[in-house]
Amino acid sequence: MEDLGHVxxxxxxxxxxxxxxxxxxxxxxxxxxxxxxxxxPGRTTVRICRAEACQSVGAxxxxxxxxxxxxxxxxxTTPDGSVTLEQVFCLGNCAIGPSVQVGDRLYGRVGPQELDxxxxxTA
Amino acid sequence: MTExxxxxxxxxxxxxxxxxxxxxxxxAAAGPRARVVRNGSRGLLWLEPLVEVETPAGRVAxxxxxxxxxxxxxxxxxxxxxxxxxxxxxxxxxxxxRDQTRVTFARVGVIDxxxxxxxTAHGGxxxxxxxxxxxxxxxxxxxxxxxxxxxxxxxxPAGIKWKTVLGAESDLKFVCCNADEGDSGTFADxxxxxxxxxxxxxxxxxxxxxxxxxxxxxxxxxxYPDAVATMRAAIDAAYARGWLxxxxxxxxxxxxxxxxxxxxxxxxxxxxxxxESLEGKRGTVRAKPxxxxxxxxxxxxxxxxxxxxxxxxxxxxxxxxxxxAGLGVGRSRGTQVFQLGGNIARGGIVETAxxxxxxxxxxxYGGGTRSGRPVRAVQVGGPLGAYLPTSRFxxxxxxxxxxxxxxxxxxxxxxxxxxxxxMAGQARFAMEFCAAESCGKCTPCRIGxxxxxxxxxxxxxxxxxxxxxxxxxxxCHLMTxxxxxxxxxxxxxxxxxxxxxxPGDFGATSEExxx
Ligand SMILES: Cc1cc2nc3c(=O)[nH]c(=O)nc-3n(C[C@H](O)[C@H](O)[C@H](O)COP(=O)(O)O)c2cc1C
Ligand code: SF4
Ligand code: FES
Numbered sequence: 265m266e267d268l269g270h271v272x273x274x275x276x277x278x279x280x281x282x283x284x285x286x287x288x289x290x291x292x293x294x295x296x297x298x299x300x301x302x303x304x305p306g307r308t309t310v311r312i313c314r315a316e317a318c319q320s321v322g323a324x325x326x327x328x329x330x331x332x333x334x335x336x337x338x339x340x341t342t343p344d345g346s347v348t349l350e351q352v353f354c355l356g357n358c359a360i361g362p363s364v365q366v367g368d369r370l371y372g373r374v375g376p377q378e379l380d381x382x383x384x385x386t387a
Numbered sequence: 388m389t390e391x392x393x394x395x396x397x398x399x400x401x402x403x404x405x406x407x408x409x410x411x412x413x414x415a416a417a418g419p420r421a422r423v424v425r426n427g428s429r430g431l432l433w434l435e436p437l438v439e440v441e442t443p444a445g446r447v448a449x450x451x452x453x454x455x456x457x458x459x460x461x462x463x464x465x466x467x468x469x470x471x472x473x474x475x476x477x478x479x480x481x482x483x484x485r486d487q488t489r490v491t492f493a494r495v496g497v498i499d500x501x502x503x504x505x506x507t508a509h510g511g512x513x514x515x516x517x518x519x520x521x522x523x524x525x526x527x528x529x530x531x532x533x534x535x536x537x538x539x540x541x542x543x544p545a546g547i548k549w550k551t552v553l554g555a556e557s558d559l560k561f562v563c564c565n566a567d568e569g570d571s572g573t574f575a576d577x578x579x580x581x582x583x584x585x586x587x588x589x590x591x592x593x594x595x596x597x598x599x600x601x602x603x604x605x606x607x608x609x610x611y612p613d614a615v616a617t618m619r620a621a622i623d624a625a626y627a628r629g630w631l632x633x634x635x636x637x638x639x640x641x642x643x644x645x646x647x648x649x650x651x652x653x654x655x656x657x658x659x660x661x662x663e664s665l666e667g668k669r670g671t672v673r674a675k676p677x678x679x680x681x682x683x684x685x686x687x688x689x690x691x692x693x694x695x696x697x698x699x700x701x702x703x704x705x706x707x708x709x710x711x712a713g714l715g716v717g718r719s720r721g722t723q724v725f726q727l728g729g730n731i732a733r734g735g736i737v738e739t740a741x742x743x744x745x746x747x748x749x750x751x752y753g754g755g756t757r758s759g760r761p762v763r764a765v766q767v768g769g770p771l772g773a774y775l776p777t778s779r780f781x782x783x784x785x786x787x788x789x790x791x792x793x794x795x796x797x798x799x800x801x802x803x804x805x806x807x808x809x810m811a812g813q814a815r816f817a818m819e820f821c822a823a824e825s826c827g828k829c830t831p832c833r834i835g836x837x838x839x840x841x842x843x844x845x846x847x848x849x850x851x852x853x854x855x856x857x858x859x860x861x862x863c864h865l866m867t868x869x870x871x872x873x874x875x876x877x878x879x880x881x882x883x884x885x886x887x888x889x890p891g892d893f894g895a896t897s898e899e900x901x902x
Binding site: 289292293296297298299300315316317318319320321352353354355356357358359360361363365368370371372373 | 399400402403404432433435568569570571572573574576577609610611612613649650651652653667668669670671726727728729730731734735757758766770800802803804805808813816820823824826
């Protein structure tokens with residue numbers, strides 16, 4: 265999963281067999297956690313924090329901006345497979361938000377221009 | 388030419404605003420004249436990246452430093468601690484920091500987080516050494532006497548929990564650290580793990596000794612890759628020094644410690660859900676009893692404590708229960724690591740004794756909003772915590788006082804909003820969040836939250852207002868009464884507090900407001 269970035273539904277019976285669990289058990293785990301995706305993510309995942317502290321400094325605007333610029337909704341991947349846009353509830357950077365995570369990398373005080381720059385680099 | 392030590396934080400908040408580039412520029416431009424140490428953050432987050440220079444008179448701070456400032460700073464005599472428009476003076480004398488009482492965070496920002504020598508030079512291991520010289524019962528008694536209560540939210544006395552685990556018969560017991568830190572507006576767990584990881588390791592080893600446990604797990608949320616990496620590196624270093632593993636500190640005591648990474652689900656911060664997740668299952672909440680202290684991980688007696696709870700234990704054991712219990716008010720003893728966030732001018736870590744008022748935190752330390760507009764609402768205690776108006780700024784930060792006000796201290800997060808906030812929108816978000824993160828076990832939580840969003844939308848749209856307000860009220864009641872855990876049980880807290888304190892935002896008529 266860490267290598268592929270997703271669990272293909274077709275792999276669930278195989279995983280279940282390997283781990284000696286029922287298909288329902290594996291399906292249950294895969295669908296419960298937000299981090300387990302069932303389709304391949306884009307080459308870069310951009311997560312915008314939508315929790316309270318970031319809301320108070322303009323997170324909602326950033327979400328709209330990212331959707332418009334990428335032409336996708338939250339949880340979706342751009343058609344060329346470059347970027348997956350996601351929401352996240354708190355990145356632990358609440359004093360200097362709005363916060364955005366690109367891959368494993370955290371960014372703080374992200375204004376509209378900074379977001380444009382981040383999205384440009386990932387495109 | 389002597390080499391000068393320059394500190395540039397490796398904390399992910401500091402890195403999020405350019406600390407890596409600043410460190411690189413300093414190293415490149417100063418060359419052999421400087422030794423760059425990547426410390427934790429001092430917690431003055433609005434000043435990050437905050438650079439410190441070691442001088443004969445102590446450490447001198449500069450901030451916020453951008454990569455482009457570096458050349459100018461070096462020219463002005465950064466390495467001698469010289470004056471500059473970004474100079475903040477001696478770090479320890481910055482009033483914001485000086486006026487705090489740093490206990491749990493005493494070493495954060497001071498030391499190199501991954502240097503075991505730095506750790507012991509700053510008092511590290513004194514707590515564990517003392518604990519190992521005492522019987523487990525004595526350690527439990529000391530933690531009980533300190534009055535330490537769980538910092539994860541519920542405030543349950545740590546000593547009582549430990550006593551239950553100590554008294555449970557089993558050949559295998561566990562210590563699990565809850566580092567899921569899912570509450571929005573909180574980041575102290577992360578900063579302790581990134582800034583002083585050995586403190587958490589030491590605290591867990593003490594807990595293991597005190598309760599007869601031999602294995603420990605730290606459950607860290609996946610949103611914190613830096614904390615995961617730092618904890619793993621610190622655990623490796625601790626094994627290499629004989630602080631973990633067989634014969635800890637050459638005593639007849641074995642303790643093995645592992646890191647596990649969460650899967651991006653808020654509910655996994657609830658302790659029984661976390662245990663399910665640690666066992667590799669869906670993070671569904673378990674009904675209690677049995678309590679985890681008796682039947683926890685894999686059915687064995689298990690201590691589950693928050694990072695800050697376990698991180699406070701080394702200091703308590705080193706300095707004695709009385710030193711800790713001497714701080715605070717009422718039944719809230721010791722210090723709390725408050726986290727100021729949101730729309731705030733001076734956000735960051737304020738560790739201080741319980742009893743400070745909300746207003747002193749928000750206006751005093753925080754300096755009001757970052758936008759410069761008036762403060763309108765403050766949410767304390769995470770996404771399940773109440774929204775409070777400025778008229779409640781007199782409230783002391785104390786578990787009981789907050790409970791009496793229909794609010795909660797929780798994990799100590801304080802999130803500030805200015806006068807542009809729409810409180811009906813915030814109430815709606817609380818329901819939306821609950822709907823997204825519910826584990827699905829109980830109907831009031833799983834379905835109620837979805838209904839809550841719809842009802843708030845109707846109220847705001849002015850459809851059958853009074854009938855729908857009643858529906859919302861009934862729904863809140865049902866969720867409070869009929870939920871297995873605090874996810875569904877406390878979601879009504881932000882909703883109701885928003886309604887109570889800010890009725891006008893829900894399109895209320897003036898007549899309704901008076902009621
Ligand atoms: C929905 C929910 C989320 C929680 N999230 C966390 C969390 O992220 N971190 C934490 O330490 N405790 C969290 N808790 C509290 C834990 O259930 C538990 O009380 C705590 O880990 C016990 O440790 P303490 O006594 O040291 O606070 C949460 C509780 C609930 C109901
Ligand atoms: S209240 Fe919600 S999160 Fe908690 S056990 Fe019930 S369904 Fe799960
Ligand atoms: S609320 Fe956005 S980082 Fe915490």
